């Protein structure tokens with residue numbers, strides 16, 4: 001079995017690559033940071049008897065995405081599972097004060113990037129008349145919170161695309177699933193706050209967030225249901241988080 005994980009250089013994507021590797025799946029891992037991709041490839045290949053192909057490209061760039069995918073061998077084009085994980089939030093500002101650069105980064109990555117790779121992979125899956133696309137959405141694709149505006153809009157788009165893909169791929173025996181996490185401690189908040197690590201730490205202060213491994217285990221479980229079972233849509237939250245903004249924090253007082 002062959003799994004393509006986008007955004008495998010960090011967080012949820014890296015943990016997802018690890019759990020599939022541990023269970024004997026071959027992998028295609030992607031991301032922009034080549035050193036991290038190479039490091040992950042060599043450590044997983046050292047520990048597990050699997051084949052890993054690392055593709056270094058920016059998913060926002062259609063040409064780079066098409067070129068990287070075209071470089072795959074015929075064997076590596078037989079992808080069984082696509083995990084659409086690459087994504088980010090940039091900024092947490094009111095709509096009226098939002099940065100255009102942040103908006104474009106989120107729209108280009110979370111929506112357009114996901115579309116570019118999914119179009120290519122779904123056509124490869126159609127040739128095989130089987131496959132499974134697992135989209136990483138967010139609680140931000142189910143709810144809108146103050147200052148979340150464009151990030152929430154991109155994840156609502158993922159929610160809509162998850163449903164649309166499932167309908168259009170129905171007659172090709174392709175499963176489509178969305179996993180929508182609440183707060184997961186990864187590099188997500190550091191990226192959101194443009195590298196401000198102190199601000200990022202405060203996001204998880206006084207509460208126990210999910211770990212990337214929690215999400216990876218869920219992805220693995222979803223991917224391993226019997227052939228006749230599909231998990232359409234799943235929301236997974238930390239126990240201390242009831243909604244995007246309701247978090248039970250210990251004040252430490």
Ligand code: NDP
Nearest residue numbers: 007009010011012031032033059086087138184186187188
């Ligand atoms: P990380 O920042 O730890 O990981 C993000 C991954 O996406 C990295 O591997 C990064 O690789 C990749 N990526 C980002 N932009 C691009 C790009 N332009 N081209 C290729 N790859 C890219 O964050 P998470 O693991 O938390 O995020 C993974 C997914 O989970 C995202 O879609 C996020 O929206 C979603 N999510 C996260 C939650 C959280 O609380 N952490 C909650 C709900 C959903 P590189 O930089 O090397 O390109």
Ligand code: 8X3
Nearest residue numbers: 138139140182183244
């Ligand atoms: C990430 C979770 O709550 O910051 O998608 O939107 S949140």
